[in-house]
Amino acid sequence: MCHDVGSMSTCASLLSDAHCHADDARFVAAQRKYGVSSVISCANGDQWRHASAWIGDSLSIRASFGIHPWDADRYRIADAMPYLEQTLIVGEIGLDGEWTDVPLAAQLPVFEAQLDYASRRRKPVVLHTKSREREVLELIRRYPNRYMVHWYACDRWQDDYLDLGCYMSIGPDVTTDESVRRLAARIPDDRLLVESDGLESLTWAMGREYGVDDYVDALTGLLRSLTAIRAAVRGRATDVCEVAEMTRRNLASFCVPIPSRPL
Template sequence: MFIDAHNHLHDPRLGDPAPVIAEMRASGIDACMVNATCEDDWPLVEALAMEHPDFVLPAYGVHPWKAHLAAPGWEDRLHALLDRSPGAAIGECGLDRWVKEPDIAVQSPVFEAQLRLAREFDRPVVIHCLKAWQPLFESFGRMQPPRRFLMHSFNGSIETARRLIPLGAYFSFSGYFLQARKAEVVETFRQLPPDRILIETDAPDMLPPDAFITHPLEGANHPANLSAIARGFAAAMGLDSPGIAVRTTENFCRFFRG
């Protein structure tokens, strides 16, 4: 059985979550972490977690692309949500210099506020970082991360990873990186500590190559593709699929539950 370490099951591009979950279960997926990206997502993710408590693990946060949309009082409302959701993580949050707006100066305080909440609640945090490694370490200098955090869809260098590992980082591999032109990402994962590796779909985004699409969905990545992605990842890593399943599931449980 596999665990999808990062998706957006509430996204309307996936349609009704119930049949999607049924397809995920049938394909060998035991659970998934569903990540909110803005305050409007929070009640949707919360409802999924309440409706499917044995399958959906919630994460509530503000994505860097939406940092400028965080309404006054958002931090207090997130605090209240985390207070009534003892099993929730924080995320998706982070920093991104691939987009021009909002600026890093807008993203950073929103990100650091979520790091502060993660430390206060001792919750794992899910981090999106794209072309913003130096700002990430600067934020960590101002606000220490919690004792465990996930670099989702990690595509940084092994040198960056080695700076993150002592801080408590885990790293998740997305099927998008099974493209031949992303071979350097696979090579980085080969050098990571085996107990820090997870797998994810980032559904409905980050489509894998056609060979790893078992559940076609027009214009979107179906989260049930995870099992095929895991097999592709295992082959790329020189491991077997059952071994990847056991290892990444154990790693996820350690990451999520402490």
């Protein structure tokens, strides 16, 4: 088994990015070149059309669509419906109490309408929870579904989300944010995911500029950090390729269509 993802040897084919934003075709081209399995988040029609064109016939890169909480006062559900109908994964959707001026009163109906749609149509959901973790938790309890909580960075309610069976995606700041480190060590093996959130978020989280040429190295570095954290807490050696394979397999499981409920 390979021990060095960064060398772009055998483990390179096991890379995954559970949640990212694509600014241009070069980013998706890099994912295709290195076989990265990913979900590209789209928040409007232009992003959806671009991502769909860039993804092309790839079987390992997928696009999700949802009205982001930052845009909840600008877009109507009716306008988003053509793209919600096309997507197999709804998101990212949710609530935000820190990084936006959009009032909670505007965010809530948009979020709940999308939760209702995704639950009825049996489509997995990618969640944004920043500083509204409790409110998001209360709402998703009303809408049984398969959920991915993207880049969760809060010490509270971790058990509640895990008890609901949520997949949890670890973001780039796992080496610097203690909340993320603690969560990274305790997510069950079958629900652990890893994400870049895109180049802009990598740049923000790591404090230096990240371009397309840095993307794969950033993913492999994140995997190495995640592997070391889990090994230290669990008291057993863990191969980085094992974690790479695990997170890629989990992403495939998250994305698979949800069976219809029996009549």
